[in-house]
Amino acid sequence: MTAPAPSPGTPAVTALGGGHGLYASLSALRLMSDRLTAVVTVADDGGSSGRLREELDVLPPGDLRMALAALCDDSDWGRTWSDLLQHRFVSGGSLDKHAIGNLMIVALWELLGDTVTGLDWVGKLLGARGRVLPMASVPLVVEADVRRDAAPVRETVVGQSRVALTDGRIEQLRLVPADPPACPEAVEAVRSADWVVLGPGSWYSSVLVHLLVPELARALHETDARVCVTLNLAAERGETQGLTATDHLEALHRHAPGLRVDAVLADPSAVEDVDELAAAAEAMGARLLMRQVRRGDGSARHDALRLAAAYRDVFEGVYGDV
The missing domain is CATH 3.40.50.10680 (CofD-like domains)
Structure with a gap:
């Protein structure tokens, strides 16, 4: 293809x-x-992506999956595969909330031994109108210096999922x-x-x-x-x-x-x-x-x-x- x-x-x-x-x-x-x-971005540490990142020491695949789904071919073939990529299991076990696309992407990384090649193969399967790439070759941690209200001391918030939900004013951002x-x-x-x-x-x-x-x-x-x-x-x-x-x-x-x-x-x-x-x-x-x-x-x-x-x-x- x-x-x-x-x-x-x-x-x-x-x-x-x-x-x-x-x-x-x-x-x-x-x-x-x-x-x-x-x-x-490859800093996600929550949900299905965070679990796969922690368990398998891989880039978090969720944002990459969503970008691939956005670029899928506008045909029955592309839309069906896009829907499959986005589908999440609902169960009382360890598969709960895992997106099938996340599992597929990580499996291709393991099989092919290369992040970019794996993403390109998913793109071919979808007939994607474009290419999806990670911004970095290693998983990242986001840190933010946050000031809450009129507090004299800034607090450091660690992790993308926590930074996204912080209720303070972000003054400085860092990567680890x-x-x-x-x-x-x-x-x-x-x-x-x-x-x-x-x-x-x-x-x-x-x-x-x-x-x-x-x-x-x-x-x-x-x-x-x-x-x-x-x-x-x-x-x-x-x-x-x-x-x-x-x-x-x-x-x-x-x-x-x-x-x-x-x-x-x-x-x-x-x-x-x-x-x-x-x-x-x-x-x-x-x-x-x-x-x-x-x-x-x-x-x-x-x-x-x-x-x-x-x-x-x-x-x-x-x-x-x-």
């Missing part, structure tokens, strides 16, 4: 993130380009190990892209962590690709509770002050002060693009078609208000 050849003239896009946020961006990007690469080996194919995907898309997603635990892998961060700073930051539709309970859209952008700038950003994409319903956000974007060298990308049901979820149209405007330089 071979993937279809990329269409000439479509942009090469590398999307960074994890979980439901990366699933949203990939679900949109696949509608406008088949030259896609997903670079996925601090200098992990980046996935070489992921670094090359950033360097060779036309566009790099950062976000949406859990801002600290899934998005900003990519900037803490030194070799990947270097590629992001040095690439000729243009960079689009996609802001979330709402602050999340936990790590970004109470943060404005501008706060999200300033957190990015704080963790990567030298990163050049070309475009910031936001939904008007998620922006408290448009002028303030535009000024923050301009300070990073970016233009702000306001587009309605939320689903029509009012939920804090992206509509794939609307988001795809917004990305097309970003890539083609159509920045007027719509």
Whole structure:
């Protein structure tokens, strides 16, 4: 089974993130380009992924699985295999809450002895419109310095699942190990892209962590690709509770002050002060693009078609208000 050849003239896009946020961006990007690469966080320590990571000493497969499912071929074949990847067992035993795709991915890693090759084989099975890669070659631990209310002393929160749910203000983010080996194919995907898309997603635990892998961060700073930051539709309970859209952008700038950003994409319903956000974007060298990308049901979820149209405007330089 071979993937279809990329269409000439479509942009090469590398999307960074994890979980439901990366699933949203990939679900949109696949509608406008088949030259896609997903670079996925590997710091998950909860649920099925965390159990497999601890028991078998492997990369947590869950976010990688979700990215593959987002890129599956839009056919009965692709949709069926995507549904199988996402299916979770419900039982009173040790298989409870395990996703079949997590088990499949880890089994391929054991059989083939190579992480990237295993992910490529799953992509072939799905007819995936793109490639899925880990951001690092080893599993990572996220640490965050958190200040709760007006407490004079910062608390260190350890683990992606705990950082995501913290009720304090995150001031600084770290990875353990601090200098992990980046996935070489992921670094090359950033360097060779036309566009790099950062976000949406859990801002600290899934998005900003990519900037803490030194070799990947270097590629992001040095690439000729243009960079689009996609802001979330709402602050999340936990790590970004109470943060404005501008706060999200300033957190990015704080963790990567030298990163050049070309475009910031936001939904008007998620922006408290448009002028303030535009000024923050301009300070990073970016233009702000306001587009309605939320689903029509009012939920804090992206509509794939609307988001795809917004990305097309970003890539083609159509920045007027719509």
